[in-house]
Amino acid sequence: MQLIWLRSDLRVHDNTALSAAMEQGPTIAVYMISPGQWLSHDDAACKVDFWLRNLSHLSKALEALNVPLLIVHAETWAQAPKALLDICQQHAVENVHVNDEYGFNEAKRDREAEDALDAAGILFSRHLDQLFFQPGSVLTKSGGYFKVFTQFRRVCYARLHYSMPTLVALPKAQAKLAIKGDVIPDTVKGFPEPTETLRSLWPAGEDEARERLNTFTDEQVHYYDQERDFPAKPGTSQLSAYLAAGVISPRQCLHAALRSNNGEFETGNSGSVTWINELLWREFYKHVLVGFPRVSRHRAFRPETEALQWRHSPTDLQAWQEGRTGLPIVDAAIRQMLETGWMHNRLRMITAMFLTKNLLIDWREGERFFMQHLIDGDLASNNGGWQWSSSTGTDASPYFRIFNPQSQSERFDPEGVFIKKWVPELAELNKRDIHNPAALKGLFGVKEYPAPIVDLKASRERALQAFKSLPQRQPETQEAG
Incomplete structure (x- = not known):
């Protein structure tokens, strides 16, 4: 018996491990529910819900191939080797197939699983797929x-x-097995269900x-x-x-x-x-x-930036997390993510640079917050993006390249259409005023909308000074608009 251990490969088309397993013999599939591990990874509730909804679709697609999908529970990945070994011994599995994953914890989990299976005489076959x-x-x-x-x-x-x-061909259906697939759970403890509005934006299935x-x-x-x-x-x-x-x-x-x-x-x-x-x-x-495994362990890619004197400002951090910084494009972006589980890529850069440069708050706070809310949260891309924006990472934006959120807003949302959708209290402003409502004073101000929590010019200078104090600093150039 062959087994495919499904992880971040919830499909039957162009699935390397699935095709390899089915070529070698009768195959069963398994998916592992690990809520403790997911919580420690800051996986978003909407993302876990998306996994479960896609598993339901995948279960039907596998059923058409006569591959039963089994569900096992392992609170954390420390328990994964035993959980996997138990199911292998229960079904006389000779070979476990996986598509490789690349984070530090993922690599450790797979090494330990491979060791446990090897000791029991069970093969562990890795495949390039992601x-x-x-x-x-x-x-x-x-x-x-x-x-x-x-x-x-x-x-x-x-x-x-x-x-x-090359694309991997869809396997042909195998002979039916005398093994019944498991029911896919609708929810996982610790991960509240998202709204139907959010779910409707991200229908499941291949x-x-x-x-x-x-x-x-x-x-x-x-x-x-x-x-x-x-x-x-x-x-x-x-x-x-x-x-x-x-x-x-x-x-x-x-x-x-x-x-x-x-x-x-x-x-x-x-x-x-x-x-x-x-x-x-x-x-x-x-x-x-x-x-560079350190980047998946909350470490800066550029070691010298570990000495940065980040500000500890829970009040400013909370205002950023709630979309009430007084900078319309930043607030609109955060509110989009909170409601939809997704944020436009240009806005990810603007909001990240605002947090790490203008507020001078540690990039790890933002990285974690994004992972806790993004339906597409991916360790590598999220970490890479945050370290790029904060000038601590590989191929990072130079520290002196600091987006001005107001000019970015004027350039990429010139009519204020996006801002008006997500910050409705500004909906009556014209396209000139909506990017900087703080300039409207007295009777013309917007009472429901907060004043900016930081002065952009002064905070930019503060960030430049913080980075200049580091060793191996880079040469100066002009600010990016």
């Missing part, structure tokens, strides 16, 4: 992991020219993910480079939650993008090329997790 290239295979000339994305991308491009990742991918790459991707930075426009793929849960694979995304661009990934339509670059950013951050 990435185009095996970590450790895209290296600098000196044999190290890349620290700069553009250099990493160049090597990936060279590899793609002669070795395009059909939904593939339809979104096809819709995006058929037409929208051609304008991606022009519209992706404008949060009021539907300029992004809305696939991140499905990618994070493995309901769709990066290979499927790459192939769809190539179809939209006549097989080109470096030239041709600039929207398609830009979106493929975003897939490579995702790849880059996962390679960084493997090459």
